[in-house]
Amino acid sequence: MEATAVKKYTYKDFVSDQEVRWCPGCDDYVILNSMQKALPEMGVEKENVVFVSGIGCSSRFPYYMNTYGVHSIHGRAPGIATGVKLANPDLSVWIITGDGDATAIGGNHFIHVLRRNINLNIVLFNNEIYGLTKGQFSPTSVVGQKTKSSPYGNTQPPFSPGELALGANARFYARIGGNNPKAMTQIFIEAHRFKGTSLIEVLQNCVIFNDGCYTDVTDKEVKDDKQIYLEHGKPMIFGKNADKGLVLKGLKLEVVTIGENGITEKDILVHDAKEKDPTMHQMLIRLAYPIATGIVRAFDDVTLEEREDELTKKIKAGSKYKKTDDLFFSGETYEVK
Amino acid sequence: MSIESIKPAPKELEGVVIRFVGDSGDGMQLTGTQFTDTSAMFGNDVSTFPNYPAEIRAPQGSLYGVSGFQVHIGSVEVSTPGDSVDLLVAMNPAGLKTNLYALKKGHTVIVDKDAFTKKNLEKAFYETNPLEDGSLDGYHVIEVDMSTLTKEALKDVDGLDNKTITRSKNMFSLGMVYWMYHRSTEHTIDFFNKKFKSKPELIEANTKVLNAGYYYAETLELISNSYTISPAKMVPGTYRIIMGNTATAWGLLAASEKSGLELFLGSYPITPATDILHELVKHKHFGVKAFQAEDEIAGICSAIGASFAGDLAITTTSGPGLALKGEALGLAMMIELPLVVINVQRGGPSTGLPTKTEQSDLLQAMYGRNGESPVVVIAASTPADCFNYAYEAARLALEHMTPVILLTDGYIANGSAPWKIQSVADMPEIKNRKVTKFTENWHPYKRDAKTLAREWAVPGTSGFEHRVGGLEKDSVTGNVSYVPENHETMTHTRAEKIRLVQNNIPNLKVEFAQQGDLLVVGWGGTYGTLHSAVKQITEEEGFNNIGFVHFNYINPMPKNTEEIFAKFKKIIVCELNSGQFAFILKANFGKFDFQQINKVQGLPFSNDELIQKFKQLL
Numbered sequence: 001m002e003a004t005a006v007k008k009y010t011y012k013d014f015v016s017d018q019e020v021r022w023c024p025g026c027d028d029y030v031i032l033n034s035m036q037k038a039l040p041e042m043g044v045e046k047e048n049v050v051f052v053s054g055i056g057c058s059s060r061f062p063y064y065m066n067t068y069g070v071h072s073i074h075g076r077a078p079g080i081a082t083g084v085k086l087a088n089p090d091l092s093v094w095i096i097t098g099d100g101d102a103t104a105i106g107g108n109h110f111i112h113v114l115r116r117n118i119n120l121n122i123v124l125f126n127n128e129i130y131g132l133t134k135g136q137f138s139p140t141s142v143v144g145q146k147t148k149s150s151p152y153g154n155t156q157p158p159f160s161p162g163e164l165a166l167g168a169n170a171r172f173y174a175r176i177g178g179n180n181p182k183a184m185t186q187i188f189i190e191a192h193r194f195k196g197t198s199l200i201e202v203l204q205n206c207v208i209f210n211d212g213c214y215t216d217v218t219d220k221e222v223k224d225d226k227q228i229y230l231e232h233g234k235p236m237i238f239g240k241n242a243d244k245g246l247v248l249k250g251l252k253l254e255v256v257t258i259g260e261n262g263i264t265e266k267d268i269l270v271h272d273a274k275e276k277d278p279t280m281h282q283m284l285i286r287l288a289y290p291i292a293t294g295i296v297r298a299f300d301d302v303t304l305e306e307r308e309d310e311l312t313k314k315i316k317a318g319s320k321y322k323k324t325d326d327l328f329f330s331g332e333t334y335e336v337k
Numbered sequence: 338m339s340i341e342s343i344k345p346a347p348k349e350l351e352g353v354v355i356r357f358v359g360d361s362g363d364g365m366q367l368t369g370t371q372f373t374d375t376s377a378m379f380g381n382d383v384s385t386f387p388n389y390p391a392e393i394r395a396p397q398g399s400l401y402g403v404s405g406f407q408v409h410i411g412s413v414e415v416s417t418p419g420d421s422v423d424l425l426v427a428m429n430p431a432g433l434k435t436n437l438y439a440l441k442k443g444h445t446v447i448v449d450k451d452a453f454t455k456k457n458l459e460k461a462f463y464e465t466n467p468l469e470d471g472s473l474d475g476y477h478v479i480e481v482d483m484s485t486l487t488k489e490a491l492k493d494v495d496g497l498d499n500k501t502i503t504r505s506k507n508m509f510s511l512g513m514v515y516w517m518y519h520r521s522t523e524h525t526i527d528f529f530n531k532k533f534k535s536k537p538e539l540i541e542a543n544t545k546v547l548n549a550g551y552y553y554a555e556t557l558e559l560i561s562n563s564y565t566i567s568p569a570k571m572v573p574g575t576y577r578i579i580m581g582n583t584a585t586a587w588g589l590l591a592a593s594e595k596s597g598l599e600l601f602l603g604s605y606p607i608t609p610a611t612d613i614l615h616e617l618v619k620h621k622h623f624g625v626k627a628f629q630a631e632d633e634i635a636g637i638c639s640a641i642g643a644s645f646a647g648d649l650a651i652t653t654t655s656g657p658g659l660a661l662k663g664e665a666l667g668l669a670m671m672i673e674l675p676l677v678v679i680n681v682q683r684g685g686p687s688t689g690l691p692t693k694t695e696q697s698d699l700l701q702a703m704y705g706r707n708g709e710s711p712v713v714v715i716a717a718s719t720p721a722d723c724f725n726y727a728y729e730a731a732r733l734a735l736e737h738m739t740p741v742i743l744l745t746d747g748y749i750a751n752g753s754a755p756w757k758i759q760s761v762a763d764m765p766e767i768k769n770r771k772v773t774k775f776t777e778n779w780h781p782y783k784r785d786a787k788t789l790a791r792e793w794a795v796p797g798t799s800g801f802e803h804r805v806g807g808l809e810k811d812s813v814t815g816n817v818s819y820v821p822e823n824h825e826t827m828t829h830t831r832a833e834k835i836r837l838v839q840n841n842i843p844n845l846k847v848e849f850a851q852q853g854d855l856l857v858v859g860w861g862g863t864y865g866t867l868h869s870a871v872k873q874i875t876e877e878e879g880f881n882n883i884g885f886v887h888f889n890y891i892n893p894m895p896k897n898t899e900e901i902f903a904k905f906k907k908i909i910v911c912e913l914n915s916g917q918f919a920f921i922l923k924a925n926f927g928k929f930d931f932q933q934i935n936k937v938q939g940l941p942f943s944n945d946e947l948i949q950k951f952k953q954l955l
Contacts, residue, residue, distance in 0.1 A: 016804070018816065047799040052642070062804050063817065068796040070645055071806025072638070073668050079603075079635035083642025083650070084796070086626055087601055091646065091796050109638075112631040312621045319622035324590045327620070328758045333577045334378045336757075 009040040016066040027178030027204040028057060031125065032064055034181045035094075038188035039067075044092045051094045052081040054101040057132050057206075058125035061096040075106025078113035078122075085120050089305045092192060093120040099140040100130045103161055107139075111168035114197050116304045121191045121198045124161055125178075127206040128213050135209035147209070162285035162296065165199050166278045172198035173281065174295045177218035178205055183229065183294070190295060196303050203291075217291045230284065230294035232273040235265060238290050245269070253283050255290070273298040350566050352411030354419030355514065357507075358436045359428030361395055361404045364507040368426075369406025370753075371511055375524045377578050377755055380568025381410040384720075384865065385753045386418035386941075389692065398460035400431045410518075412567040416719070416865035418752060420943035424517070426510050428452060428483075430461035437476075445477040447510060451484035481553070483509050490549035496538040505546045512550025518566060522547055574757045581720035581750040582609075585679060585743075586616035588727025590623060591759070593649050595728075596735060596767040601648040602627040603639030605658065608691040609747040610681035613653045633661035637678070641665060644674040645805070647771065647795035649731055653679040656698045657688065659742075660705065666740055667706040670831065672805040673782075673791050675734035675769070678712075679727070682746040682862075684939040693939030694748035696861055697914040702742045703892060703921065709828050711835040713737065714892040716744040718864030721756040723749060726889060728764060735769040737838055738790040744891075746862040746913075748941050769793060775800025781815040788841075789834035839893040845886050845901055849875050853882035855954055856905035858931075860888035860918050863942060867911055870947035883951065891918070894925070902929050907954055909934055911942065 014036040022028045039049065049067035053059035055074035062069030072080050077095045085093045095113075102110045102124050113122070129147065130136040136149035140161065144153040165173050172194045174187045184202065191198035203214045217226040228238035228246070236246040243258045245268035256263045272280070273295050284292040321327045355372065357365045366387055377383050388405040395402025409419040425440045427433040429452040440446055453468055467473055468480060487506040491497060508525075515522055526544050533539040579587075593600035602625065604614045618627040626648070630636040637652040644650035654662060659680045669676045682698045684690025702714045713733050717726035723745055730743040770793045772779070781803040782791050794801035803815065811818040812826050847856075849871050859867040864887050871885040886901055888894065902908060910919040911934040919933045934950050936942055 045799070047802055048797055050646075050796045051804075063806070065804075067802050068645075069804035069806075070642070070672070071804065071808065072641075073664050073807055076634060076638045076665060079630065079638025079665075080642035080645070082628070082630075082635070083601065083603060083639035083644070083648075084646045085642075086628060086639070087599070087643035087646035087648040087650075088795075088797060108631055109635050112635070308626070312624065315621040316624070321620075321622045323761070324587070324594050324623065325760050325762075327590070327623075328577075328587065328760070329575060331577070332374060332378075333575050333758065336380065336571045336573050336576055 006043050006045055009046065011036045011040065013046060014039045014066050016064050018063045020064050021060065022057060023208055025207040026057075027127075027202070028061070028125065030178055030181050031123065031184065031202055031204065032061065034184040035065070035123075035188055037181075038185045038192070041189050042092065042192045044192070048090060049092045049094070050081075050084050051096055052077045052084065053096040054098075054106055055132070056098040056101045056130070058096055058098040059101060075101050075104070076109060077101070078106065078109035081120055082113060082116070082118055085118050086305065086308070089119070089309070095120065095122040097122060097124050098131075099124065099126045099128060099138045099161065103139045103159070103164065111164070114165050114168040114170040114199065117169075117171055117196045117301055119195055119197070119303045119305060121188075122200065123188075124199060124201045125204045126161060126201050127204045127210055128158075129206050129210035131206050131209055160285060161199075161201050163282060166282050166285065166297065170199050170297065171196040171299045171301050172295070173201070173285070173297045174199070175201045175203065175285075175291075175293045177203050177214065177223065177227065177293060179218050187295060190298075194298055196301055226290055227293045228290040230271045230273070230292055230296055232271055232295065232298065235268040235270050237265070237268055244290070253287055274300060351413050352409060352415055352419070353423045353518070353566060354407065354409045354421065355424045355426070356405055356407040356422045356436060356439060357426045357510070358403055358405040358432035359507070360397055360431070361390060361392075361402050362397065362504070363404070363428045364504060365404045365406050365428070368507045368511045369408055371525045371528065372514060372520070373408045373410075373753065374578055375515070375520050376408070376410040376518075377576065378524055379520060380571075381412065381566055382415040382569040382571060383411075383578065383753075383755060384409045384415045384418045386748065387751050398429060398431055398457045400435055400461060403432050403435045405432070405436060410566055412569050414569065416869045417941070417944070420945065424514070426514065428507065428510065430457045430463055430467070433467060434461045434463065440476060442475055443477065445479060446473070447479045447481060447513060449483035449506065449510070450480040451482050481509075481513070486549060486553065487546050490545050491542055494538060494542050494545065497542055501539070501542065505543055508543050508546040509550035509553070512547040512552075513554040516551045516554035522551055571755070572757060576755045576757055578753050579721060579724070579756040580612070580753040581717070581723040581745055582612035582681065583616050584721055584723035584756060585717070585727040585745060585750070586613045588724040589617070589649075589651055589677070589731060590620060590625070591724070591761045591764055592728045592731030592767060593623070593625070594761050595764055596649060596731070596769055598647070598649040598735075598769065600625045601640060601643035601650045602653065603630055603636040603643065603650070604628070604653045605630050605633045605636040607633070607655045607658045609683055609750050610653045610655045610658070610679065612750070613679060613681070633658040634665060637662040637665040637669075640676055641669050641674060644669070644676050645672075645795070647793070647797075649677075649735065650675070651677045651679065653681070655681050655683050655691075656685045656701070659698060659701055663706050666712065667708065667710045668807045669740045670706070670710045670712055671807050673738045674740075675738055675793070676740040677727070677730045677734050678740055678742045679730070680742060680744050681750045682744055690939040692747065694746045694862065694941060695914060695937065695939060696744075696746060696863070696912050697917065697937070698744065699891070699914065699917040700920070702744055709832065711832050711892065713739055713741040713835055713838055714744065715741065715890050716861035716888070717749060718861055718887060718889060720749050720752045720754040724756065724759065732765065732767045733838060733841065735767055736790065736841060737788055737834065738770055738793060739835065739838075744861055749862040771795060772798060772801055780813055781805060782810060782812060784830075788837050789830060836893050839896050842890045842893070842895060844897040845888070845895045847901055847904075848885045850882050850884040852904035853884060854906045855883045855951065856902065856908045857883060857885045857951065858888070858908055858910045858918075858922075859885075860891060860912065863911060863913060866942040866944065866947065870942075870944050870951065873944065874948050874951055880955065882955070888918070891921070899926055902926055907932065909951070909954060911947065913937065913941070
């Protein structure tokens with residue numbers, strides 16, 4: 001959508017009259033603010049934006065956005081958002097979900113919405129815990145994590161939303177720390193511009209039930225050394241001094257230091273987010289050090305609504321049925337006098 | 338055993354019930370459909386009931402692999418496929434064994450003698466050959482070497498393999514039945530010409546076999562007479578034969594055109610509802626958006642999303658699927674969006690009897706959600722009126738901003754009957770509540786004073802940006818509210834909104850006696866069987882004190898319900914479950930005594946069992 005024809009909005013236009021009820025200090029505020037800052041940049045009319053959520057802390061989000069919104073039921077936002085988008089493909093549709101909502105109770109819908117590649121966006125608030133039900137382990141909680149439902153430590157191994165998404169043929173995947181509003185805002189804008197299903201995983205701190213779960217990678221002190229912020233077409237370099245980089249050794253990614261052992265910037269891998277083959281994207285998602293953030297994958301593909309639209313146009317053009325009467329009175333009818 | 342000749346009994350019949358049975362692969366559905374269409378075009382009223390196994394290709398010759406098609410044709414109004422059968426056509430021993438019970442004593446059974454081999458008899462668990470051991474005494478048995486005669490008829494046709502030859506023997510039996518009932522083969526030959534356009538050898542083969550059967554029946558002295566059934570007296574107009582599920586789909590198409598809204602279907606395959614999905618996916622030319630979701634829940638959720646965005650939204654399912662949709666249906670009720678939920682009922686509970694019929698989802702439709710969550714519940718009563726009630730479901734959903742559950746069942750969904758084609762121009766108006774121009778103080782839960790329906794502000798409409806959700810909301814602003822009194826107000830408002838639908842539905846009409854000793858009460862798909870039983874007892878047995886009332890609107894019920902109940906001394910509620918509608922009636926009309934006739938066998942009522950029970954009450 002082009003910005004020229006659209007009203008000029010500011011951050012405030014997207015703030016609803018509802019009082020925000022998240023816990024003080026929650027990363028959810030960062031996500032909300034980033035979204036409200038990103039929307040004026042997207043060039044989309046306010047009435048054409050729909051937020052759909054499931055259940056959980058994150059899912060209160062639509063109430064705080066001054067756009068159209070549905071706060072639905074647990075795990076089912078992808079189904080509702082799919083219906084909204086298919087009914088009116090001109091809308092900018094956003095699914096707001098959490099790790100429990102998307103990957104536990106809504107796991108089935110989550111993989112299928114990614115598979116179909118409908119042009120909508122998913123923001124997954126991953127805090128590795130159930131917040132609204134007051135602290136049970138989720139499918140992304142680590143083994144050994146002590147929670148209300150695992151007082152002796154979690155025994156269920158987690159999966160990674162990114163890996164799961166790529167397994168479901170996701171075309172767009174980004175990951176960002178919950179304390180990085182600047183990059184987050186930019187990623188939201190990019191996700192909106194991307195044609196297809198975009199998944200943005202936010203590493204979101206829960207101050208009450210899982211405080212500090214990402215501290216070792218997102219804290220200001222360590223984030224440049226522990227994260228690599230990927231940008232398409234740029235070398236995979238990270239570190240406070242921008243002297244670390246990624247190279248491929250055998251079938252694994254390896255961290256090297258530029259200037260040591262004859263390594264120069266030329267040896268460092270260049271990020272190709274648009275590559276169809278997800279192998280490298282999968283390896284980046286799996287990486288424990290550094291943690292890959294930014295847009296990992298953005299493969300341009302045909303969307304479901306494009307396929308549907310093309311088919312409908314073709315069938316409409318070739319059909320003898322213009323009105324239902326044409327159908328009802330066609331074929332084997334007979335007269336009773 | 339030799340074939341006896343029929344004693345001359347030339348007479349004109351008012352109606353006849355024919356059942357074609359054979360192996361799943363024997364083409365019985367096609368044979369039955371052809372006979373039905375030909376008879377309808379001749380001017381008969383018709384009613385059909387296919388009965389096929391849940392298994393797609395059950396082992397050949399097995400008892401559970403038997404596929405059947407029953408058709409009732411009449412020179413008078415026919416409202417059921419009939420219970421007992423006048424003519425049975427059995428293509429193999431398994432078909433004979435599983436269907437002989439339905440054949441009236443003294444009536445005719447045609448069998449393919451060639452299929453009564455040792456192997457097939459064993460598969461059907463016959464210890465001795467029923468054609469030889471006297472077990473068919475008392476029936477008129479016509480043994481025909483159908484496979485042999487079919488082969489003989491095709492000996493000069495080139496390019497046919499053995500399988501094709503064997504598979505065309507159903508046309509031999511159809512030809513025989515055409516002759517017996519004075520039907521022309523013309524319609525079926527036209528059908529071959531269209532269906533096998535690019536395979537002339539198949540046109541030739543099928544035509545030859547059909548004619549061979551026809552002439553065989555004519556030539557043989559064995560069948561010495563035949564029956565005629567004159568055209569029925571039907572309302573003039575253009576007709577077609579329609580299956581209930583097709584009629585349902587078409588009713589939705591009509592509602593979409595009339596309302597000017599695009600049609601969205603979110604669905605997941607489930608027997609016996611899937612044919613509605615199959616039908617609607619064909620109609621992309623009308624802009625139908627049919628979305629096959631990953632499960633039942635996503636099916637209804639996508640429909641809720643489409644409704645939020647302004648489409649006429651539908652989800653289709655059967656019993657177990659409705660259970661899965663329960664939570665989402667509660668959401669649709671809570672956010673007060675128009676939504677049509679179609680439940681083609683089958684035998685339950687759990688997986689139950691997927692291919693059999695039952696009316697046992699009524700209480701699920703009424704109450705199967707958490708909290709107090711009333712929705713409109715209506716039910717279709719015949720294959721043809723599935724069209725009207727699908728249309729009606731859409732009309733009520735849009736005008737009252739509510740989910741509407743339409744109950745049909747396997748019996749009417751798969752059955753077919755003549756449908757007097759209805760043009761959309763003649764259908765009632767459908768208004769929707771979409772907003773256009775923003776005015777100050779607009780709130781999403783602002784209600785119409787007469788109906789309590791809220792307005793429909795769809796995304797893309799400037800000024801109306803708002804949020805809805807499953808949390809309780811303030812009765813005015815629609816914002817989340819936990820205020821105790823507000824919750825009670827909203828609970829009552831949601832109930833009252835559904836009750837007010839009463840002002841937008843027709844009154845009940847009593848058929849036969851308008852007052853008297855016994856009122857027969859039914860709902861949904863049992864209309865045909867109940868109507869014909871009351872008709873018979875009234876017209877043939879001279880009772881003039883029985884009335885019949887049939888409910889299509891269940892929640893809310895028509896306004897004159899109580900008034901009608903008061904006109905009869907006894908009330909008998911007949912339904913294919915253990916008494917679910919009776920339970921609702923007892924709760925709502927406590928001053929009447931409701932007696933019950935119930936059947937839970939996966940089968941429709943039979944005429945005889947109803948008449949016998951009615952008589953006991955008189």
